[in-house]
Amino acid sequence: MHELSLCEDLLDQVKAIAETHHAEKVVSITVRIGPLSGVEPLLLDSAFSMACVGTVAELAELILENQPVRVVCNQCAIESEASANNLLCRSCGGFDTRLLSGDELILARVELEGVD
Amino acid sequence: MCNTCGCNVTAGNRHLIFTPPKPKATNTAVSVLSNLLKHNNEQAERNRATFDAQGVLVINLMSSPGSGKTALLEATIRNLKHKLKMAVIEGDLETENDADRIRAQGVPAYQITTGTACHLDAHLIEGALPQLDLAAIDLLFIENVGNLVCPASFDLGHHRNVTLLSVTEGDDKPAKYPVMFRAADLMLISKTDLLPHLDDFSLEKAEHCQRALASQIPVLPLSSRSGDGLNAWLDWLQQEVSDHKLRVQQQQTIKPRVQQDGQNLHLNAAEVHFRPVTLA
Numbered sequence: 001m002h003e004l005s006l007c008e009d010l011l012d013q014v015k016a017i018a019e020t021h022h023a024e025k026v027v028s029i030t031v032r033i034g035p036l037s038g039v040e041p042l043l044l045d046s047a048f049s050m051a052c053v054g055t056v057a058e059l060a061e062l063i064l065e066n067q068p069v070r071v072v073c074n075q076c077a078i079e080s081e082a083s084a085n086n087l088l089c090r091s092c093g094g095f096d097t098r099l100l101s102g103d104e105l106i107l108a109r110v111e112l113e114g115v116d
Numbered sequence: 117m118c119n120t121c122g123c124n125v126t127a128g129n130r131h132l133i134f135t136p137p138k139p140k141a142t143n144t145a146v147s148v149l150s151n152l153l154k155h156n157n158e159q160a161e162r163n164r165a166t167f168d169a170q171g172v173l174v175i176n177l178m179s180s181p182g183s184g185k186t187a188l189l190e191a192t193i194r195n196l197k198h199k200l201k202m203a204v205i206e207g208d209l210e211t212e213n214d215a216d217r218i219r220a221q222g223v224p225a226y227q228i229t230t231g232t233a234c235h236l237d238a239h240l241i242e243g244a245l246p247q248l249d250l251a252a253i254d255l256l257f258i259e260n261v262g263n264l265v266c267p268a269s270f271d272l273g274h275h276r277n278v279t280l281l282s283v284t285e286g287d288d289k290p291a292k293y294p295v296m297f298r299a300a301d302l303m304l305i306s307k308t309d310l311l312p313h314l315d316d317f318s319l320e321k322a323e324h325c326q327r328a329l330a331s332q333i334p335v336l337p338l339s340s341r342s343g344d345g346l347n348a349w350l351d352w353l354q355q356e357v358s359d360h361k362l363r364v365q366q367q368q369t370i371k372p373r374v375q376q377d378g379q380n381l382h383l384n385a386a387e388v389h390f391r392p393v394t395l396a
Contacts, residue, residue: 002235002266009155017146027143031152038269038295039152071330085294087330097330105152105269111145 003043007051010107017110018056024114026057029107034067035084036103041066063109069102156270159238163245163273168369170250173360174258175353176272176372178296179280180289181262184306184340186214188280188349189257191340193221195350200357201253205244207236207261214259224248235266238273254357264289268296276356277372282307283317290325298329299373302336302352309339 010031018026033041041064048062069082073089074097080090082102089097151157167174177185189204196202204225206214215227226247228240236258248256258274260267268277279300281289284307290297297303303326305319323335334352338345363369 002233002269005237006152010152013148013150013152013154017148021144021146023144036295036298038265085291085325086328087294087298088328095327095330095332099330107148107150107152109145109147111143113143 003039003047004051006039006044006105007047010048011051011055011057013107014057014060014110015055018112021112022114023056023112025112026060027111027113028061028063028109029057029111030063030065030109032065032067032104032106032108034102034104035069036099037105039105065108067101067104070100071097072100073097153269153271156238159242160271160273163238163241164275164369164371166245167250167256167273167275168364170253171361171364172250172253172256173276173357174256174272174274175276175278175356176258176260176267176274177278177280178260178264178267178299179262179282179306180264180285183262183280183282183285185259185262185280186217187340188304188306188338189218189259190221191343191346192257192350192353193218193223195346196353197222199354200255202255202257203248203253205236205241205248205256205258207240207259209233209261224253230261234261234263235270236260236272237270241272254361255353264293264296268299271372274372275360275370276301278302278304280304280306281322283310283314287317287319287322288325290322290329290331294329297326298331300326300331300333301373302334303331304349305335305337307339307341308337308344309342 014026014029033039033044045062045064052058052060069084070079071082071087071089072079073092073094075094076089076092078089078091079100082090084102087097087099088095179185193202202223204218204223206218206225206227207230208214208227209230209232211229212227215225218225226244228236228244230236230240241258258272277299279297281303283305305322311317319337326335336345336348338349340346
């Protein structure tokens, strides 16, 4: 339920990037998002459509790249697909694993127009 | 993981950083790898530095509403007030009730009422800091808003996350709310005095669901009302306080388990990664 405040943070960063590059408008914003980030992509999308009004990113497309949940086992060193509530090693079943992806909440790319 | 040798460049983000520049055109794509919670996280670091300067250990208590966070704090204060100097920041949508309960135990408490916000963030904690005499305490509890979703995503500048699961809530909560329970540094199963009245809560299953999140943290069952299991929690707390004092003396600190592993593999200290890439 904090997607709107996240959008404000996102837009602050996008505005700063647009200013740095003297852009007239922002064409697209790419965000990488994993299931373990605690942020719901659909809610982020609808919050963005409200938060972007009146900003340099008003007409920007928000591209959400969903990231898979992947873990690597510290015991058998095997990488495997996992799910948000089952992060065990698919090979040995152990819980001594480390997350490789799935908790991202990252502004990855901004496409700008009118750069000199 | 460091910012100098490039070992933070992974197969997943290499193309963002080393995309070869193409001839200029009117559209430009800027590649960034920056955390959306950047503003919060920067404030959290400043909060943590403030706490560390005074050697205060800060514990963030998170759980559903009504799982016994305030009752746990009351029992903790009763047992430790002659050994540790404590203070509490309370987060609720409305009322001063919880802060009043803490003050009744003779410990300073500051209530943050969030209005409609479902979690505390680092800026709200910054606002509370002038109300607290950090030099006079060893241990600060932040009782977060009762919510198993949003509080897990926000670093407040604290050192440890403690997540409560009361036995009346059901033993599969870690499977239902993985983001929250994965962030825990310690899990407390509260209200165990009610277990004889419940035929559908298994301590083993609750721990099993927690382990399925690749979590190796301690899981401590306790009852604030009867005092059963309380000593293990009090021992953990006292150990953490003394560990932290040593850590701070060596100019070191710790962060809670909020959003670390995969995120950090793909992330670096923000703006340094900007590289303009022009599209054909």
